[in-house]
Amino acid sequence: xxxxxxxxxxxxxxxxxxxxxxxxxxxxxxxxxxxxxxxxxxxxxxxxxxxxxxxxxxxxxxxxxxxxxxxxxxxxxxxxxxxxxxxxxxxxxxxxxxxxxxxxxxxxxxxxxxxxxxxxxxxxxxxxxxxxxxxxxxxxxxxxxxxxxxxxxxxxxxxxxxxxxxxxxxxxxxxxxxxxxxxxxxxxxxxxxxxxxxxxxxxxxxxxxxxxxxxxxxxxxxx
Ligand SMILES: [Zn+2]
Numbered sequence: 324x325x326x327x328x329x330x331x332x333x334x335x336x337x338x339x340x341x342x343x344x345x346x347x348x349x350x351x352x353x354x355x356x357x358x359x360x361x362x363x364x365x366x367x368x369x370x371x372x373x374x375x376x377x378x379x380x381x382x383x384x385x386x387x388x389x390x391x392x393x394x395x396x397x398x399x400x401x402x403x404x405x406x407x408x409x410x411x412x413x414x415x416x417x418x419x420x421x422x423x424x425x426x427x428x429x430x431x432x433x434x435x436x437x438x439x440x441x442x443x444x445x446x447x448x449x450x451x452x453x454x455x456x457x458x459x460x461x462x463x464x465x466x467x468x469x470x471x472x473x474x475x476x477x478x479x480x481x482x483x484x485x486x487x488x489x490x491x492x493x494x495x496x497x498x499x500x501x502x503x504x505x506x507x508x509x510x511x512x513x514x515x516x517x518x519x520x521x522x523x524x525x526x527x528x529x530x531x532x533x534x535x536x537x538x539x540x541x542x543x544x545x546x
Pocket of ligand 1: 368369370392393394424426427428429430
């Protein structure tokens, strides 16, 4: 095999990893070739510090994943919607989890109107969230504002998931499917449930309002 400068280490790591997995669970890979049956669909940030499978300690085949800058769910994003449709209709996942994280670069750029390039147009969706909650955000201590916006963004994007035709059609046909919003703390490695949990369309409004109220309570001036 020709050595790839700078990348050989990754290929060596891969060989060791595959050997270790196969030794621990003989037939693991051949089993995965036949089928995947994940119960969870993770929509997270592309940030390298937030590796989906690692954070929840799930093996290949157990978590279906879509990641983009600042874990945004846009109604016209065919990439995210296609992954969601496959997860929902074909794999029949039981849970869709939107996962944001503290100190998110995309969220900070949105909050501070920081220009980063083409991604500004993408981050614009997070600025819509910022603008929707602008008067409350101004009451939050400046050093906590980015993390507050991160949580608001998760709640809003989870609501967006509920409003997709993919999820609404699944609920319409009686499929068991719940949408959730979580946030990951880079500083402690812990995931928190924001209780934006919706398993039927009628519950979306109430869950949204109570999740927002909880975010506001956590970040209130005295908190
Ligand atoms: Zn991020």
